[in-house]
Amino acid sequence: MRKIEHIGIAVKDLKNANETYTKLYGKPPYKEERVESEGVATAFFQVGENKIELLEGTNDDSPISKYIAKRGEGIHHIAYDVSDIESERQRLIDEGFEAIGGIRKGADNKLVCFFHPKSTHGVLLELCQDRPE
Ligand code: ZN
Numbered sequence: 736m737r738k739i740e741h742i743g744i745a746v747k748d749l750k751n752a753n754e755t756y757t758k759l760y761g762k763p764p765y766k767e768e769r770v771e772s773e774g775v776a777t778a779f780f781q782v783g784e785n786k787i788e789l790l791e792g793t794n795d796d797s798p799i800s801k802y803i804a805k806r807g808e809g810i811h812h813i814a815y816d817v818s819d820i821e822s823e824r825q826r827l828i829d830e831g832f833e834a835i836g837g838i839r840k841g842a843d844n845k846l847v848c849f850f851h852p853k854s855t856h857g858v859l860l861e862l863c864q865d866r867p868e
Contacts, residue, residue, distance in 0.1 A: 736823065740816035740845075740863050741779070741786035745799050746808055749776050749791035756780055756789065764789075768842045775799050777842045788814070788842070812849070814861035823862055824848050832860070840866070 746752035749767075756778075757763045764778035774797030778789045790811060792800030802811060817823040820838055828834055833851040841847030845863040852859045 736815040736817055736862075738816050739785070740814040740861075741788045742810060743788045743790055743812040743814060743859075743861070744809065745802050745811040746789050746791050747803055749778060749789060752789050752791070753778050756787065766843060769793065770840075770842050772839065773798070773841070775842075779843055810858075812859035812861050814847070814863050817862050817864050820846050820848060820862050820864035827862075 744752075753764060753767075760780055760782060762780075764780050766779045767777065768779075769776045771793070774793050776791045776793050780787045780789075790799045792798070792803065794800065799811070824834065824838060827850060831854065833854040835849040835851050838846055838848045841861075841863060844866055846866050847861055847863045850860040850862075
C-alpha cells in the first residue's frame with residue numbers, strides 16, 4: 736500500500752452534501768460519477784494532496800443506502816492506493832482478511848476491491864489501483 740487514496744463518506748443526499756463540502760473547501764468537486772453496478776452516485780473533492788469521496792446510494796438495495804439505514808451518515812471506508820491490486824488483494828486474503836466480492840471497476844478510473852470491516856476492526860477497507868481511461 737502506497738498511501739491513503741481517499742476517505743469515503745456516506746451521505747443521504749449528494750446534492751446537499753456537495754453544497755456543504757463545496758463551502759467547506761471553497762471549491763466544488765472535481766468529479767461527479769455514478770457507478771450503477773455498485774448502486775452509488777459519487778463526488779470527489781481534492782483537499783491538498785488528499786481526496787474525499789462522497790457517496791449516495793442510488794437505490795434501496797445499494798450498500799450505501801443500507802449502511803445509512805443502519806448507521807446513519809458518516810465515514811464509510813478508507814481507500815488505499817496500490818500498484819498491483821491483484822497481488823495485494825491476495826496478500827490480504829492470505830493474511831486472513833475477508834474480501835467482499837472481487838476486483839471491479841470503481842469510480843474515478845480505478846480498479847477497486849473491498850474487505851469486510853469485521854476483519855479490520857470496524858473500518859471497511861478499499862484497495863484501488865489506477866486504470867487507464
Ligand atoms: Zn472509495
